[in-house]
Amino acid sequence: MAVLLEARGVTKKFGGLTALNHVDFTLHEGRIASIIGPNGAGKTTFFNVFTGLYVPEEGAVRFQGTPLMGLRPDQITALGVCRTFQNIRLFKNMTAVENVLVGMHARVGSGFWGVLSRNPHWKREEEALWARAAELLDIVGLRGRANDLARNLPYGDQRRLEIGRALASRPALLLLDEPTAGMTQGEARSLMALLRRLVGDLGLTILLIEHNMRVVMEVSDHVTVLDYGEKIAEGRAAEVQKNPRVIEAYLGRRKWTPRAEEGAGA
Numbered sequence: 001m002a003v004l005l006e007a008r009g010v011t012k013k014f015g016g017l018t019a020l021n022h023v024d025f026t027l028h029e030g031r032i033a034s035i036i037g038p039n040g041a042g043k044t045t046f047f048n049v050f051t052g053l054y055v056p057e058e059g060a061v062r063f064q065g066t067p068l069m070g071l072r073p074d075q076i077t078a079l080g081v082c083r084t085f086q087n088i089r090l091f092k093n094m095t096a097v098e099n100v101l102v103g104m105h106a107r108v109g110s111g112f113w114g115v116l117s118r119n120p121h122w123k124r125e126e127e128a129l130w131a132r133a134a135e136l137l138d139i140v141g142l143r144g145r146a147n148d149l150a151r152n153l154p155y156g157d158q159r160r161l162e163i164g165r166a167l168a169s170r171p172a173l174l175l176l177d178e179p180t181a182g183m184t185q186g187e188a189r190s191l192m193a194l195l196r197r198l199v200g201d202l203g204l205t206i207l208l209i210e211h212n213m214r215v216v217m218e219v220s221d222h223v224t225v226l227d228y229g230e231k232i233a234e235g236r237a238a239e240v241q242k243n244p245r246v247i248e249a250y251l252g253r254r255k256w257t258p259r260a261e262e263g264a265g266a
Helices: 043-050 073-079 096-102 112-117 120-139 155-167 185-202 213-219 237-242 244-251 258-264
Strands: 003-014 017-028 032-036 058-063 081-083 173-177 205-209 222-227 230-235
Touching (some): 017 043, 017 058, 017 205, 032 043, 032 185, 155 185, 185 205, 213 237, 230 244
Antiparallel strands (some): 003 017, 003 058
């Protein structure tokens, strides 16, 4: 498979703290990959570098061969990289379908005057945008709640709506920061099935930050482990699970099992 996202020697510092220390990372098309590690390991910082929120002191990041350093977040979104955040960031007083429409801003072709005058071209585009929004809500399982205010949706549905809004920008790469945080086991299983459909049916590539180890081990094709800003392991989920450095740094000194994870929490 072709390389979609590549990072080489990425270093990011905040004062005297080194959040990322010469980290290399490669993500191939059509995969679900996860970045894991203890709190403060540098996972979200890495996401922020990928999406243009942070500029690293050293290193380079390329998406489909295009350098991302120096690009604004909106420019990176336009290239095909979109993300969700650890904390839900929906427009609470807007409906589900309106939230998805907001996510389409990077793909709207009409200019300011076309929208203001509501000329025939804009009307045709508007109709297409509404139809696409309905289709995306159907994909994430929220078609029947299109007109509900985001604040009135159950927590799991709000997470799904965030994914639907991210899909509205037509990404090739979807970055999800702890998508199952706060979900029940049933909601997490349902989300895992959705992620597999997005890869299988839409051809997306997905990169997760996730603390729910059951999700990581069951859904990931590739896992990268960070600790204190350094990459300490990577490979298939089963391989990483057995790595002594991972067991010590992230999973504890005992061997991880799904039953133990359910009891201890992420």
